[in-house]
Amino acid sequence: MNTILWSCQALLALLFGYSGFCKSIYSERVLVEKKGQTGVAGLPGAFIRFIGISEMLGAVGIILPWLLGVAAVLTPLTAICFAVIMVFAARIHYRLHEPKNVVTNLIALVISIFIAYFRLAELS
Secondary structure, X not given: OHHHXXXXXXXXXXXXXXHHHHHHHOOHHHXXXXXXXXXXXXXXXXXXXXXXXXXXXXXXXXXXXXXXXXXXXXXXXXXHHHHHHHHHHHHHHHHOOXXXXXXXXXXXXXXXXXXXXXXXXXXX
16 A cells, blocks of 8 residues: 555656646746646746745655655645645646546545545654
8 A cells, every 4th residue: 555655655756747747847838838838828927936945845845755754744634735726726727627637636635635634644
């Protein structure tokens, strides 16, 4: 089970790390037209950067605390935050009529809940 959890954590770290990196360096136009991140359309640039930095911090938070055994509760907490983000992201992509993105969001949601549940269980 531990290997599956670590694999899921790595997957989310890559997903959110890449997404956050893109939001941190690219303009809204590039994100929407070339990177397929249509959910940021119409958002102020500073807010897009904030989201990007938050996602990159989350990518660190899903791995590092558990790996180091320091403040390990931050790993399931990060997974819970990712799950909340995915609920809102799925709603946005649903309204934009983007079923592939909705499915991706729901898969990330399920993986996030899976990590949160089992990592919290290990802490108790």
